Amino acid sequence: HDLKNSNPEARVHVKLVAEVGVGTVAAGVSKAHADVVLISGHDGGTGASPLTSLKHAGAPWELGLAETQQTLLLNDLRDRIVVQVDGQLKTGRDVVIAALLGAEEYGFATAPLVVSGCVMMRVCHLDTCPVGVATQNPELRKRFSGKPEFVVNFFEFIAEEIREYLAELGFRSLDEAIGHVEMLDMSAAEDHWKASGLDLAPILHQPELPAGTALRRVVQQDHGLQHALDNTLIQLAEGALNEGTPVTLELPIRNVNRTVGTMLGYQVTKRYGGQGLPDNTIDISFTGSAGNSLGAFVPRGVTLRLTGDANDYLGKGLSGGRITVRPHEEAPLDGHIISGNVALYGATSGEVFIRGVVGERFCVRNSGATAVVEGVGDHGCEYMTGGRAVVLGPTGRNFAAGMSGGIAYLLDLKSERVNREMVAIETLTEEDGEFLKETVEKHFAETGSPVAKELLADWDAALGRFGKIMPTDYKRVLAAAEAARIEGRDIDEAVMAAAVQG
Known part of the structure; x- marks a missing residue:
């Protein structure tokens, strides 16, 4: 409510990690009048993410998204909130699967980053990125070779693949496909010998709903x-x-x-x-x-x-x-x-x-x-x-x-x-x-x-x-800045040196 008041024209997002029970939290987010809820899968995370989070946090976005869609529908909350999903989406096929499971917006991060030149060194937090993406070092930044056209080209191919899948499924637009989980065919996965005994039916469950129930956001949240x-x-x-x-x-x-x-x-x-x-x-x-x-x-x-x-x-x-x-x-x-x-x-x-x-x-x-x-x-x-x-x-x-x-x-x-x-x-x-x-x-x-x-x-x-x-580090940095000012040196450089020294 505070955020919406601070800019009534902006959408208020809440990001949730895909895990067991995320649907219940998403229902609370919808009741709290967020405009968008993001279900973030465990495969996501660029080099800036802590290794423990990359390895151990969350579940696949497919599971979190399916649970969220079903819970929101069962509680008559789906029609007022946008459901977004991310977590290693790379292809048009990923987007279509996400749409069928109930998402209407799709987040790409690592893939366009790689398209821009990232080589996944995972040192984003060290200011030593060898290709000039995640660094403030001017010498390293000179190595950045990415262009906006690369990302545009990538997404044009994604859009083309999405259109091909939608045509194959018989949908005229992505909006028409949202929430139609019955169009997903799991048989090839379930019949594979490695998936023996795996039951994917809960992901494909479509709650019994009154006729005309919206499977996606069709009305604005009432923020009052x-x-x-x-x-x-x-x-x-x-x-x-x-x-x-x-x-x-x-x-x-x-x-x-x-x-x-x-x-x-x-x-x-x-x-x-x-x-x-x-x-x-x-x-x-x-x-x-x-x-x-x-x-x-x-x-x-x-x-x-x-x-x-x-x-x-x-x-x-x-x-x-x-x-x-x-x-x-x-x-x-x-x-x-x-x-x-x-x-x-x-x-x-x-x-x-x-x-x-x-x-x-x-x-x-x-x-x-x-x-x-x-x-x-x-x-x-x-x-x-x-x-x-x-x-x-x-x-x-x-x-x-x-x-x-x-x-x-x-x-x-x-x-x-x-x-x-x-x-x-x-x-x-x-x-x-x-x-x-x-x-x-x-x-x-x-x-x-x-x-x-x-x-x-x-x-x-x-x-x-x-x-x-008085915070001890803060005092040292203030002293360094004052000394630099008196001596006519660069204050920002002095502050950075004092911070590193600490």
């Missing part, structure tokens, strides 16, 4: 976007979207309003690209309880101010926007939980100011946003790679697990709650002190936080209570 609060926001912010005119709005919000601000953000990005609009061009104040994913993927120029409380995934994937959350003046909630779990998951830029405590997994995979909060649950800043987090309150256990970038500042830091495998606890520099004062002042201005007010009343004493969590 027409009911979204964002439709109102887009109408009210028309001046800002079309001409960049500042707009200020005030609206109530309820927890049935999910992913609020995301379709609005999509309209901003569609018109103005990644740079968005100037800060606070669209300034919206909400009162009430927000549903999941308030402000997901919101770009620069959109500010969402919530008076009340929020659910999980606040600011998920935040992309430059600003979000503030504060309790209602009549609610005695200061210091209480005001937002759910997984706030700022995967945020890339922007600011969030939260007057209150949030749940677990705060700032997981944050790569560039600045966040201020007054307490977090377990696993805060897990896998964080950039940005800065300021925690003006207690933290749960396992803080900074897998944190490889960014900086976290914790008030009254308890070292036993920090996962120190990849980070170090450091004292503040003068620059850190300046950043913290500026950020806490901004937090007070945005939310009226009593915690921030108390800290700012005696800032010198407050500053001594902060601890700094």
